[in-house]
Amino acid sequence: MTNALSKWRGAVNGVLYTVQFHESLTRDLAADRAQMLLKQPLAGFTEEQQYDALREAVESGTELTQLIPEPHSEQDFRQFLVLLLEELDALRPWPEPAFRTLDVSGGTSSAS
Numbered sequence: 001m002t003n004a005l006s007k008w009r010g011a012v013n014g015v016l017y018t019v020q021f022h023e024s025l026t027r028d029l030a031a032d033r034a035q036m037l038l039k040q041p042l043a044g045f046t047e048e049q050q051y052d053a054l055r056e057a058v059e060s061g062t063e064l065t066q067l068i069p070e071p072h073s074e075q076d077f078r079q080f081l082v083l084l085l086e087e088l089d090a091l092r093p094w095p096e097p098a099f100r101t102l103d104v105s106g107g108t109s110s111a112s
Contacts, residue, residue, distance in 0.1 A: 034087035
């Protein structure tokens, strides 16, 4: 699995996990999830990174719903991601987050 694929797979699975028990994947749900993603981005992503990852996923020909049990069809979920991206675009310019999670995995340790 390439790094780009694994990156968007994480974003897709993060969104899929939050909608898997909803009966319908509506524009209202997409609007709600867009607000959620801007208030609390997915772990390891900035707002722009998660947007780019979701866009790449939609544009890919790869099955998006294979890793998490999902009652919605692949086509319905892919269309939901399109709605989510539209809702994120409608909210631009995005507000500055109150805080940012820092990635410390690549840092050096000063402890001896």
